Amino acid sequence: MEENKKLLTKKDIRRSWMYWIGTCELSNSFERLQTLAFAACLAPILKKLYKEDADLKDALNRHMTFFNTEGIWGSLIHGIVIAMEEERAKGEDISDEMITGLKTGFMGPLAGIGDTVDWGTIRPIVIGLFLPLASAGSWIAGLGPFVVVSLMTTSISYYLWHLGYRVGRKSILQVLKDGRINQFITASSVLGMFMMGILSSQYVKxxxxxxxxxxxxxxxxxxxxxxxxxxxxxxxxxxxxxxxxxxxxxxxxxxxxxxxxxxxxxxxxxxx
Incomplete structure (x- = not known):
């Protein structure tokens, strides 16, 4: 029972997510891109897990390696890493290489999925839905797409962050292998083609x-x-x-x- 006891609360996980969603694109640099934002959002978690200064220093250094992914779907990685750090703090045999390898191995695939779903599918469809309002001169068309897309992508990020933490290091493989993402991408692409056809017939003269x-x-x-x-x-x-x-x-x-x-x-x- 002691081994299964959680060291982190829902508030800890939620606060870490809020740090990430607010800073993931603010610390970009040519050398490490999103590394500082990744380490900053995990810092409160690591401080709670590792009481010794030496352990905390090692944990922070572990997450100062290069990291870059799509900020929304990449949240799945953060949730898994938090779960792995928690298990490591409880004495599980989880090495630095295991954590770093998971980050570097999946930040590319999740970036591709995120760019396709969020910015290649959801955003164009939402903008297309507001185009009739824009042609009618409504101010809502200028603000509506930003609000809707932000709400949708933020909700996806929140869900994936907690999903990664709940399921642990195996979750990313399950999500990628069960086919649901491919089905969602296909359905979104079909809907996007319908929207493009409708918009073309209305606005191409x-x-x-x-x-x-x-x-x-x-x-x-x-x-x-x-x-x-x-x-x-x-x-x-x-x-x-x-x-x-x-x-x-x-x-x-x-x-x-x-x-x-x-x-x-x-x-x-x-x-x-």
Whole structure:
């Protein structure tokens, strides 16, 4: 029973998480990136676990090695490390190399997952949902996406932090292997594609201005195109831009400048 006794309280874990969520991107440096923030958020935990100055010094030095990951999903690592430090303080045979190896081994995969889910999926979808308000001139569109994305990502970080601590060092392998993350990424990607299709149909406008004379009547070329397939030109423009980004690796700034130049020239010659 003494071995299973917790040395840390929920308040300790929550306070450590609050330090991390508030400082994870503030201590970045070319040499160690998020290392100082990692050590700072664990410092109150380590002070409570290790009463001897020598043990505390070793623990702090242990977490001064290079560390960098995505701040939200990387929280899973912190929870596991806290659990490992607690077990070590209780006498378990957990070496420095084991703790450092777990951090360095999984900060890359979790960074990839976090960037994909948080900033490549959730944020674009939320911004897309607020675009109609922006086009209507509502101030909510300027503040809404920031608030919603912040609440969602903060909740994910809080959950993963406590999940890592509860389950311990095996949790990260379980989460990565059980397939739930891949299912979530796939579902989010499908939803994102739906959103992109809806936004493209609403906000990409392209029509031809030239007219032709048929049987003595003047008819716009655009009307014939619409009879073949409504929205053909906008969807063609979207897929051309997608092709340039996906397969030709053209930079976004070059595409924006190209679209701007093409639009100006087309309007000047009367094409649009």
């Amino acid at each position: 392209l029509s031809l201005k030239p007219e032709i004379v048929v049987n003595g009547e003047t008819t716009g070329i655009q009307s014939y195109i619409d009879q073949i397939l409504p929205g053909l030109l906008p969807v063609t423009a979207v897929f051309i831009i997608y092709y340039l980004i996906r397969y030709r690796k053209v930079k976004y700034t070059h595409i924006l400048l190209g679209v701007l130049l093409f639009s100006l020239v087309g309007a000047l010659v009367g094409l649009f």
